[in-house]
Amino acid sequence: MDILMYNIIDKKRLRQALTKEEIDWVVSNYVSGIVSDAEMSSLLMAICLNGMNDTETYYLTKAMQASGKTIKFSYPTVDKHSTGGVSDSTTLVLTPLLASMGIRVAKMSGRGLGTTGGTIDKLEVFKGYDVYKSFDEFNRIIKETGASIIAQSADIATADKKIYALRDKTATVASIPLIASSVMSKKLAMGSNIILLDVKYGKGAFMQNKRDAIRLAKLMVKIGKLDNKKVWAVISNMNVPLAEGVGCAQEVYSVIKTIDGEENNLKKISIELATNLYMMAKNVDRAAALSEVNIAFDKGIKDKLKQIVNAHGGATEYIDNPDKLLESKYVTTINASESGYISDIDALNVARFVMELKQRVDNDKYRQGIISNVSVGDRILAGDKLVTIYSDTKISVEDKDAIRTAYTITNRKPKKLKLIEKVIK
Secondary structure, three states: OOOOHHHHHHHHHOOOOOOHHHHHHHHHHHHHOOOOHHHHHHHHHHHHHHOOOHHHHHHHHHHHHHOOEOOOOOOOOEEEEEOOOOOOOHHHHHHHHHHHOOOOEEEEEOOOEOOEOOHHHHHOOOOOOOOOOOHHHHHHHHHHHOEEEEEOOOOEOHHHHHHHHHHHHOOOOOOHHHHHHHHHHHHHHOOOOEEEEEEEEOOOOOEOOHHHHHHHHHHHHHHHHHOOOEEEEEEEEOOOOOOOEEOHHHHHHHHHHHHOOOOOHHHHHHHHHHHHHHHHHHOOOHHHHHHHHHHHHHHOOHHHHHHHHHHOOOOOHHHHOHHHHHOOOEEEEEEOOOOEEEEEEOHHHHHHHHHHHHHOOOOOHHHOEEEEOOOOOOEEOOOOEEEEEEEOOOOOHHHHHHHHOOEEEEOOOOOOOOOEEEEEO
């Protein structure tokens, strides 16, 4: 019996499970152009409304993986994926840290999506850094330096790019099975047998609540296990920006300051992620892994970051002189209007403000951003420095009011922020 797209759409409309053969047929024929955008849109909406069971989601993941190349390394590698968050620059700390410990990191990253920044955009702050490397170059750099971070290749999970573009147009992005298959099709194709997923929830994340983040994490971990990969997921809080800098240059500044030893949330969560990956790679307990990670961090990882950046053709001047990252035509300081405790910094409002700054300029978009001069829990006085804006356009009174509303000041000290809620294995 021939497979018909109409029947597949109708099955999902009736909440029935699709077979592996049906899913394989849909993906391959959509990529080849036999299945139209209109037909695929109907199926995506039916999936978004009626869901998929775990087996269907695994079949979809594997079908999308099979639509492109699968990388194979001759040596063990690890991979880390974040679902995206405001000022989430852990990859730039985590990668040289693990590489300095002899754990090879093979990382393909993306550009900014929505209000979240992309690792690739931040890497291009290092002038000359080539994010478009062939697999042979990717492989060579990993062997030589212990790690490589490049842009996602067009021939990895080819179907995902085409399907995601359609999801973006048809309001079907917010589907847990579709998100899980999109993420995991690329992760499985990357060839690493050890994968850590950082699944974020909150105002600055795609998953707005912890319950949905946990559902997504469990599903992705299950997909990994079905494919004989060691996959763990951490559930992390993304209600406030992860680092003091928001904006490409400012986030790289935060990374360098963290590597230089500044105590902050970026360092804390990077060490937690590295600890989990070390546990996975070396099969040791948490105490042993944490000890090794702290020792490596204290020894210093700046030279390893330089080595990785140099291997991709990037200039390392900012790693030695991070203050140069904050050079800007206009530097505007916003002061607190009242005394009290910083009880909240709204990640989404901060991200939207920075996006607006970037939209005002044609060039040097990566230089537009902010540095937060306070953290949640800090006690401040009226007139104290709250946030500094770095821009190539003048900042208006309305701008100042807009960024100030992202900061909530109360009389009572807030509870300590819990960065990682739980680990799912």
